[in-house]
Amino acid sequence: MKRKTIIVLVAAVAVALTLVAFYANSGIQSPKQEEKFRIAKVVRRDLGASVQATGIVKAMVGAEVKVGARTPGKVVNLPINVGDRVEQGQVIATIEQDDLIARVRLQEAILAEVKAEHSRLAKDFERDKQLHETKSISVQRYDLTEALHEIARARVLKAQAELDVAKAQLSYATVVAPIKGTVASVNTVQGETVTTGLTAPTFIKIIDLDRLEVLAYVDENDVGNVKVGQEASFTVAAHPSTDFKGRITSIYPSATIQDNVVYYLTSVSVDNREGKLMPDMTANVSIFLDRRKGVLTVPNQTVQREGSKKYVYVLHNETSEKRYVSTGWKDSSYTEILDGLKDGETVTIGDPGRK
Template sequence: MRGRIGIAIVLIVVIVGGAVLAGLGHGETVTATDPPPSRTAVATIGDLQRVVTATGIVRPKTGAEIQVGAEVVGRLVAVPVTVGTYVDKGTVLARIDPATFAARREEADAALKLAEAERDYSRLDLGRKRYLLSTAVGSVQAVDTARTNLAAAEARLRGAAARLALAEIDLGRTTVTAPIAGYVADVAMTQGETLSMRLEMPSLVTIIDISRLEVRAFVDETDIGSIRLGQKATFTVDSFPDQALSASVVAIEPKPRIENGVVNYVVKLDFAPVPGVVVRPEMTAHVRLTVGAATGAILIPRAALRRNADGEAVRIRAGDGWVDKAVVTGLRDETMVEIRAGLAGGEIMEINDF
């Protein structure tokens, strides 16, 4: 009797074990006898972004910072701006003593009038020589000479007109004006100083248009392959650490910056100003570039992933045991990973402690 009871118990165990194994999918292994894990997590549904972080610097865009120089030399008689002054386009930045240039203009004007008189005389002389030739008194040679003299007088007149135009341009250059609107960032010379001919277009004033700024982010070589034009980003500056400004990638410089063996690439970001947040050149920018996004995705902790001979897997609860389930992963951030295949959401899984 006892022998029959023992045989029955063995058959029940075999049948139950066979039923459990039959319920597993291909490649899944139940470990009902394993001790329960110390930590678990649940596969959830949510949104995930892959973000690349970088440090950058705020700089003026090309053409937003101008060093304004003088195109003529002489003594500065006025420098009516100071550092921090806002100037409109065309505002007078400096005046150079115009006396010498005004005199040169008068000299050129007088030379032009003399050339006009010589041209008029040569024109009349050619007319007389032609008349005499028509009356058989003059000669062809005399007409040719008069014609040559007129051509030379007209050429001298054009030269005199050009010299007058240059003299007027130089006189106008004694007033230095702002080519763009912006703030005066530097004033290199003061009233009374003399601009030397040894300086090639010496810089007088530097102007920055702070409404035309960009962020230059230094992205590590390991992340630069994920950066694309048009990608969205946010950044903060130390003056406003709680205010994130929106930006987008507008350029990726092809040449790397190498410092102390570290390779970075400059990524230029355009951003729109935010009322009340004054961003200034040379501020440090803390940048977050969004290089991927998943909405309504199945998410699990990265610590739940494990690798086996077939690839990546997670260990999930199956009844009273645990099963290794193969998964296909997608985006990852510092703590979470997207599951694109293998889980439906809601599964309880083991967290690796290593």
Template sequence: MKKNKLITIIIIGLLLIGGIAYYIFHNEGNAVELITENPHYGDIATSVTATGKIQPVDTVAVGTQVSGTIQKVLVDFNSVVKKGDLLAQIDQSLFLAQVQQMTANLQLAKSNFSYQQSNFNRQTELYKAGGISRADFETAKNQYEVARDNVKSVAAQLSSVQKSLSFTNIFSPINGTVLTRKVSEGQTVAASLNTPTLFSIAKDLTKMQVQASVDEADVGNIKAGESATFTVDAFPDDVFKGKVLEVRLEPTISANVVTYTTIIAAPNDDLKLKPGMTANIIIYTKEIKNTLLISAKAIAFQPDSTLSKQFKIRKVFLGNNKGSNKGGYGNKSKSGGNKLSKPTQDTVDHKKAIVWKRVGDSLIPKHIRIGLDDDINVQVVKGLTEQDEIITGINTLKQAKSSKTADSSPFIPKRGGGGTSGSGKK
């Protein structure tokens, strides 16, 4: 008898525990709490991202117009030079010999010209006196004119070889920094076909520019004067500022992807930026400072049937717009419930939206006018204040309730230092 009585008590206890558990899971399993926020003031912007290379504003390739052997190299990588500084020198021996030869030829031509001039003067007097024929006179005149023109020709040749001699000295055309040195002493350079590049000099490394490659889908939003920020891998914690100078019209096509080169001015007073660095760029196409903001999730939130058991949900009224949906995101369902439809294109174009406010145990739709949207925050132009409590989502309490029930069960061992479950802002 005692054994049967004990079994009966255990069965009744298990039934009671099962009934309590069923009640908790069935009736409270769908309990939810609201995640809310208050509108706040801040900055918002829409932006375009791109990548690019950092380059000096102006880079000059220094070459040579004459061929020869490099005799001296007076600068190296990173050398700071000024306009007119000697960078390198080509062997001058052959050019000096040509100058000496042409100088001697000029003296010879001048001597011959002097003789022909005197002879022509004599022949002129004799011709006037009838002492020589006209043929002899014209011969003397021709020899005089040839000698005169020969002096001019040799003088021009001398000037040419002297100019070639000056080209053996390679001078810096600008003030700047030597980026590359492509020659060494003893190296032979040939300038017969293409001008060989000896040095590359950057004009001013304190003023850099970023050549960004902007996708064709984004380039229409970019204009000169817009602000930009970028980072480089060498200084991941530093954010550098710049300004859009121009969007070049020439497209670049690679694997059927069309991009446009956008030039961004980048001050570099501390010389952190180096030529060739890869920049990750954000170009701000629109910016608004100190404006009222809400989360983008608040625009997307719509109450459903799970909330109707705990809260009173007001219906959305669209106003007297002859059935149009300009006043908000939703319509009443035919059944009279609170189910809302998705926004129409007309709503988006007119920058109108609906958010839901919590007032006590009621959920009230609020028609607002919105502005800039960066996919995280949305600008509120009209309709809300900082005191409004706006719903951004819901948090299901089933897991939290189940955990509490399991911990409080007399048949399950207690956890040491049991924790609490998290929830959103209420």
């Protein structure tokens, strides 16, 4: 009998040890651990407040340029590829020039001809002007000579303007980078014919990656605390261990509504000298505010949203009560409670009544 009792006790101890090891190694919390994890007290603490927002890395105005053809023709040289760095004024494409060069030469010849005619008529006009002053020629002849001189002068101006246009068209055949930056797209190939006009496609896009910003979507409940000049930091998925630094540069006055929540776009300056950031990356932004002392707080994960309202679950007599709250500042861990909770109350992470 004693032997059986000993065996039972040994077996019970073994089972207990096995359960302890199982909870420890599997990551599953024991009932007491789960309760400790799910429950938090409403307490007063100093809060180094920050506003959390999600944003998108974007090129600043003027930092992204789409280049199209200003003269039609076949692309005879395309010395760049996507990802290449280019400088302002660098040749990035050349369009066939034979017809354009011929037009320039034709206009130069026309200009030379009308200039010669103008020079001859100018001499005739000066001669007849002197004769007219001494009344040696008729008024009709003087008027005719003066008119021919003015017509010749107008022809010179017209020919000069047409030559300038022809030279401009020839210059357009050499496509240069309007800004320094990185080639983001090339939508043509050497030998392809490009067109001009309002509907003509862009065939090269350049982005200056040194001039980026983050457009952060700041909740309407937080935007009143955000000011131009405040420091901010953000991370991106491509470099999760890097905290990029910046400052608030502007707050858009018009709202953006997503899923019935009102946001205000807020721009954050970016230092991208290392070239780690690219447009359209998602950024997790922290905007640093002042520090508040002795404010009521709860863990961030206890605060839930219902449309534009926020609520928590309050534990009372082993039952949970859904209670709407007004929130203030928050940092990466805690949220300030302005109304709806009292110091010492117990809140839960999620609804403990849900299975």
